[in-house]
Amino acid sequence: MNAAPEPPAGGPGPPAEPPEPVVDAAPAGRATAERTVLRLARPYLGRLVGAGLLAAATEFAGLALMATATWLLMSAAGQPPLDRLTVAIVAVRALAISRGVFRYTERLAGHDAVLCMITDVRARVFATLAARRTAAHRSGDVLSRLVSDVEAVQDLLLRVLVPGSAAALVGVLAVAGAALISLPAAGALAAGLLIAGVALPALATAVTGRNAAEVAPLRGALATDAVDLTHGAADLAAFGATDAALRAAEQRAGRLARLERRLAATGFAVDAAGVLVAGLTAAGVVLAALAADVPGVLVGVLAVGTLAAVEVALALVSAARQWTQLRPGLARVAALLDADLPTPPRAAADLTVGAVDGGGAHELRFAEVTVRYRAGAAPALDRVSLDLPAGRRIAVVGPSGAGKSTLAAVLTGAVQPTSGRVTLDGRDLSAYAEEELPRAVGGLLAEAYVFHATVRENLLLGRAGASEEELIAATAAAGLLEWVHAQPAGWDTLVGEEGGQLSGGQRQRLALARALLAAPPVLVLDEPTEGLDPTAADAVLASALAATPAGHSVLLISHRLSGLAGLDEIVVLDGGRVVQRGRHAELVTAPGWYRDQWLLQAAAERGYLALTP
Numbered sequence: 001m002n003a004a005p006e007p008p009a010g011g012p013g014p015p016a017e018p019p020e021p022v023v024d025a026a027p028a029g030r031a032t033a034e035r036t037v038l039r040l041a042r043p044y045l046g047r048l049v050g051a052g053l054l055a056a057a058t059e060f061a062g063l064a065l066m067a068t069a070t071w072l073l074m075s076a077a078g079q080p081p082l083d084r085l086t087v088a089i090v091a092v093r094a095l096a097i098s099r100g101v102f103r104y105t106e107r108l109a110g111h112d113a114v115l116c117m118i119t120d121v122r123a124r125v126f127a128t129l130a131a132r133r134t135a136a137h138r139s140g141d142v143l144s145r146l147v148s149d150v151e152a153v154q155d156l157l158l159r160v161l162v163p164g165s166a167a168a169l170v171g172v173l174a175v176a177g178a179a180l181i182s183l184p185a186a187g188a189l190a191a192g193l194l195i196a197g198v199a200l201p202a203l204a205t206a207v208t209g210r211n212a213a214e215v216a217p218l219r220g221a222l223a224t225d226a227v228d229l230t231h232g233a234a235d236l237a238a239f240g241a242t243d244a245a246l247r248a249a250e251q252r253a254g255r256l257a258r259l260e261r262r263l264a265a266t267g268f269a270v271d272a273a274g275v276l277v278a279g280l281t282a283a284g285v286v287l288a289a290l291a292a293d294v295p296g297v298l299v300g301v302l303a304v305g306t307l308a309a310v311e312v313a314l315a316l317v318s319a320a321r322q323w324t325q326l327r328p329g330l331a332r333v334a335a336l337l338d339a340d341l342p343t344p345p346r347a348a349a350d351l352t353v354g355a356v357d358g359g360g361a362h363e364l365r366f367a368e369v370t371v372r373y374r375a376g377a378a379p380a381l382d383r384v385s386l387d388l389p390a391g392r393r394i395a396v397v398g399p400s401g402a403g404k405s406t407l408a409a410v411l412t413g414a415v416q417p418t419s420g421r422v423t424l425d426g427r428d429l430s431a432y433a434e435e436e437l438p439r440a441v442g443g444l445l446a447e448a449y450v451f452h453a454t455v456r457e458n459l460l461l462g463r464a465g466a467s468e469e470e471l472i473a474a475t476a477a478a479g480l481l482e483w484v485h486a487q488p489a490g491w492d493t494l495v496g497e498e499g500g501q502l503s504g505g506q507r508q509r510l511a512l513a514r515a516l517l518a519a520p521p522v523l524v525l526d527e528p529t530e531g532l533d534p535t536a537a538d539a540v541l542a543s544a545l546a547a548t549p550a551g552h553s554v555l556l557i558s559h560r561l562s563g564l565a566g567l568d569e570i571v572v573l574d575g576g577r578v579v580q581r582g583r584h585a586e587l588v589t590a591p592g593w594y595r596d597q598w599l600l601q602a603a604a605e606r607g608y609l610a611l612t613p
């Protein structure tokens with residue numbers, strides 16, 4: 001199940017024009033992205049404002065240092081008595097030292113606040129993505145969201161808001177300082193600062209905006225490529241599609257490189273304009289000061305101070321440029337989190353430990369459940385009703401794509417029904433706390449993951465703290481015990497990445513043993529004997545069912561119809577609908593999919609067994 005949805009920007013398929021990258025946040029949502037970030041930053045606002053003030057103090061100390069040093073040099077040229085220079089000499093030292101101290105504390109405060117906040121944001125993004133296991137996100141894209149998009153939030157605060165507000169504050173202070181010397185000079189400085197701090201950033205945003213909007217999704221697509229090319233390398237090679245996939249990824253990488261070159265070129269042009277503005281503003285300030293008969297030393301102070309102040313204001317250009325580049329990532333994070341922020345908190349009673357385990361009958365009920373993965377698509381489940389009281393054992397069978405795994409996914413809460421109700425002990429499944437549901441409903445789901453760890457560690461994931469006897473019983477029921485005993489390292493045998501050092505059948509048995517060890521009251525077994533030969537499959541299914549405690553209910557999903565005779569009910573799904581239901585003995589005699597398939601499988605397996613020595 002969980003067929004991978006369409007990739008956002010194509011996968012390693014045949015060479016094709018790289019598709020347009022998708023930004024899945026509506027443009028209208030972008031205006032609110034910053035607001036969402038500020039809302040997330042609210043608990044850290046005090047420290048962020050502190051960091052902003054320290055950043056302003058740093059810049060102001062730098063500016064004052066330049067101005068004082070200029071005054072000192074120019075005054076010293078006139079060889080005045082030393083005591084007239086003492087204050088300035090001390091001020092230069094004090095400003096030089098305090099600038100470093102301010103910078104250090106600003107970095108400390110800002111990074112501390114932002115890193116704390118980012119940990120929180122990343123956890124929320126992770127939780128949101130994890131909760132949407134079936135949504136249209138691929139692992140590379142998810143990685144990009146978790147890493148670079150979340151970093152966009154960090155950069156917005158550290159590289160845009162903190163330095164931006166510091167630059168604006170210092171600009172105001174510089175104009176006020178200049179006004180104490182000469183009002184016309186202050187006017188010229190204000191004009192220059194407005195050009196450097198407002199017009200140039202706006203220009204930078206306008207010229208880089210379009211290209212920057214394409215960069216973030218392209219990076220996401222490249223991350224997806226990297227995951228696909230690495231994980232799918234063996235399959236690509238087997239189908240001779242490696243070159244095509246590499247070419248497609250290279251095309252995308254080329255496009256990204258072109259965009260980044262273009263962004264860099266426009267960035268340099270705007271930077272050059274900034275230098276020009278600084279020079280012209282200094283010239284304007286000097287002319288205005290001379291016209292106002294300002295003494296020569298102070299004209300020098302104004303000129304150097306202007307250069308320093310414009311340089312501080314030019315920080316707004318890089319802040320604006322950063323902001324443009326961050327916006328797509330910010331919009332994606334905001335779209336993701338905004339969609340989930342309004343989720344009503346669960347009722348306190350639901351969160352109590354043992355809410356599920358604590359004495360419920362574990363009666364599961366599907367009432368007219370419909371699941372539609374995409375609007376307009378055919379339903380994967382179509383008004384399915386099912387009763388699974390404690391102790392009942394049901395098999396769900398049907399052709400490929402019938403909706404069997406979707407049913408299991410609904411049961412475990414991984415997929416929400418589009419309509420209809422799923423209740424456990426009369427309460428909606430969605431009302432149960434995320435950490436509680438797996439204690440009641442779980443088991444072996446489709447494509448169970450085997451971790452790069454030892455056999456024992458993989459098993460203990462099912463039930464931490466299980467005893468040696470329990471490990472042995474579950475492993476024996478899954479038919480893996482002999483193999484474990486035959487390994488030199490026994491339970492401590494490493495199974496390799498994704499269980500790569502096991503055969504397909506051993507991997508499946510290990511996953512089944514883990515599910516049996518977990519033994520939830522409602523056990524879901526999605527194709528537990530996949531990859532096993534018919535004889536082994538029958539034996540493993542029988543022992544797995546026998547190992548399940550009597551009061552526990554079982555929902556077995558299977559392609560194979562053998563071994564189902566002892567079950568309480570068999571539900572045949574086709575096209576998402578229940579087309580037949582009953583016990584094995586009834587279904588094999590009634591015309592329909594079940595009987596046809598039973599006869600076909602029996603004949604095929606007889607043939608297989610006849611060929612087996």
Ligand SMILES: Nc1ncnc2c1ncn2[C@@H]1O[C@H](COP(=O)(O)OP(=O)(O)OP(=O)(O)O)[C@@H](O)[C@H]1O
Nearest residue numbers: 001002003134373380399400401402403404405406
């Ligand atoms: N994550 C998903 N996104 C979109 N469509 C999906 C998703 N998972 C399943 N589907 C679709 O829902 C339908 C039912 O799929 P499901 O995996 O439940 O069938 P199944 O009976 O388990 O098939 P199989 O026996 O081949 O595993 C199929 O048409 C499938 O393409």
